[in-house]
Amino acid sequence: xxxxxxxxxxxxxxxxxxxxxxxxxxxxxxxxxxxxxxxxxxxxxxxxxxxxxxxxxxxxxxxxxxxxxxxxxxxxxxxxxxxxxxxxxxxxxxxxxxxxxxxxxxxxxxxxxxxxxxxxxxxxxxxxxxxxxxxxxxxxxxxxxxxxxxxxxxxxxxxxxxxxxxxxxxxxxxxxxxxx
Amino acid sequence: xxxxxxxxxxxxxxxxxxxxxxxxxxxxxxxxxxxxxxxxxxxxxxxxxxxxxxxxxxxxxxxxxxxxxxxxxxxxxxxxxxxxxxxxxxxxxxxxxxxxxxxxxxxxxxxxxxxxxxxxxxxxxxxxxxxxxxxxxxxxxxxxxxxxxxxxxxxxxxxxxxxxxxxxxxxxxxxxxxxx
DNA sequence: GCAGCGACTGAGCAGAATGCTCACTCCGCC
DNA sequence: GGCGGAGTGAGCATTCTGCTCAGTCGCTGC
Numbered sequence: 001x002x003x004x005x006x007x008x009x010x011x012x013x014x015x016x017x018x019x020x021x022x023x024x025x026x027x028x029x030x031x032x033x034x035x036x037x038x039x040x041x042x043x044x045x046x047x048x049x050x051x052x053x054x055x056x057x058x059x060x061x062x063x064x065x066x067x068x069x070x071x072x073x074x075x076x077x078x079x080x081x082x083x084x085x086x087x088x089x090x091x092x093x094x095x096x097x098x099x100x101x102x103x104x105x106x107x108x109x110x111x112x113x114x115x116x117x118x119x120x121x122x123x124x125x126x127x128x129x130x131x132x133x134x135x136x137x138x139x140x141x142x143x144x145x146x147x148x149x150x151x152x153x154x155x156x157x158x159x160x161x162x163x164x165x166x167x168x169x170x171x172x173x174x175x176x177x178x179x180x
Numbered sequence: 181x182x183x184x185x186x187x188x189x190x191x192x193x194x195x196x197x198x199x200x201x202x203x204x205x206x207x208x209x210x211x212x213x214x215x216x217x218x219x220x221x222x223x224x225x226x227x228x229x230x231x232x233x234x235x236x237x238x239x240x241x242x243x244x245x246x247x248x249x250x251x252x253x254x255x256x257x258x259x260x261x262x263x264x265x266x267x268x269x270x271x272x273x274x275x276x277x278x279x280x281x282x283x284x285x286x287x288x289x290x291x292x293x294x295x296x297x298x299x300x301x302x303x304x305x306x307x308x309x310x311x312x313x314x315x316x317x318x319x320x321x322x323x324x325x326x327x328x329x330x331x332x333x334x335x336x337x338x339x340x341x342x343x344x345x346x347x348x349x350x351x352x353x354x355x356x357x358x359x360x
Numbered sequence: 361g362c363a364g365c366g367a368c369t370g371a372g373c374a375g376a377a378t379g380c381t382c383a384c385t386c387c388g389c390c
Numbered sequence: 391g392g393c394g395g396a397g398t399g400a401g402c403a404t405t406c407t408g409c410t411c412a413g414t415c416g417c418t419g420c
Contacts, residue, residue, distance in 0.1 A: 010202035011272050017257050036405080036406060039406075048369095048407095053367085055301035062252065064250050068338055069250050071206055071340040072242065072244065076198060076203075078343065083299055104346050107283070107343065108337070111335050113328070114328070115327035119331075130257035135191070148294070149299070151289070152291040155277045157246075158248060168258045218376080362419105365417105369415100373408100379403095379405095380401105383399095387391105390392095
């Protein structure tokens with residue numbers, strides 16, 4: 001895996017990769033999601049101006065996913081999480097997805113390669129609720145089989161920090177960075 | 181069964197359910213993650229004071245998940261997402277989880293009921309990278325089998341709004357709420 | 361070698377938001 | 391009837407934001 005021709009900084013607007021400064025900013029954001037621009041500027045040893053520019057750039061570049069992601073279903077009363085692998089009549093996939101999207105408890109769905117076609121992440125208030133939801137999934141026209149696995153525990157909570165750190169090492173720094 | 185209570189992240193938090201006002205605030209937050217307290221107060225027809233109190237309450241209550249969740253792996257150069265179901269030697273589960281946690285690309289992991297023991301969400305830069313990661317998973321002592329399914333598409337992007345709306349209808353309002 | 365360009369900086373400024381406190385009002389509850 | 395929780399409006403010092411401008415630095419292209 002080669003590093004791109006090493007111009008540093010984000011010169012191209014559509015460039016996907018973040019440079020070291022962006023990564024450090026994200027790390028700071030993780031440490032204090034509601035921190036002020038001023039605080040980050042100080043923490044990163046950058047000027048307020050720069051941080052402000054980077055922040056808006058991150059947003060407009062789509063490096064930040066929607067806020068939905070930060071809402072804990074448990075707080076809403078959905079204590080259970082389950083994963084449902086779904087086998088479908090493939091030609092009808094689009095309609096099936098539409099049908100599944102009607103079920104609020106389906107909080108995420110991926111199309112998969114391999115033996116099963118779809119992987120759903122669902123949340124439920126309790127076991128009975130999960131049973132009902134499972135039924136709702138099966139009721140979607142085109143769904144041929146659904147296998148539910150209850151999440152017994154989130155053994156590794158969603159995390160991006162290790163990747164950020166790896167990414168930071170890969171893109172060491174911009175010209176102006178002198179901090180370790 | 182295979183649940184050492186403490187090692188699993190999903191502990192029973194003694195959080196009260198969110199009331200209608202909290203839900204409306206979350207909805208507003210989804211609409212504008214960086215919105216100011218003042219703006220939300222106006223949007224919800226509440227006083228600035230109240231919104232401020234609710235916001236801090238939400239945070240301290242743990243209704244908001246870490247910021248990690250909002251970082252898009254694609255922006256970091258991880259173009260691929262895959263799900264790996266893992267069968268393990270169950271008595272060694274805690275050590276296995278520890279081992280898996282060493283792999284940065286494993287961004288999330290759940291203990292499952294049912295045929296497989298673990299479900300991993302992994303990200304990778306490309307196919308070759310995914311192959312390497314798959315190897316790393318298999319190399320963890322105690323892992324007996326791992327089946328990788330590549331995510332071909334995020335057919336339903338992670339979403340909480342439908343649940344919020346349902347939740348809002350379920351908990352109509354607090355005593356002071358008169359707004360629709 | 362020099363001009364251009366992009367990234368970063370420091371300064372400045374008006375207006376807005378924050379954090380906090382206080383006094384007061386509702387409303388349900390024991 | 392008194393209490394406590396939740397909300398309100400006001401006030402105030404401090405801080406942050408959003409924006410602009412002029413200037414520096416280092417690479418890139420001519």
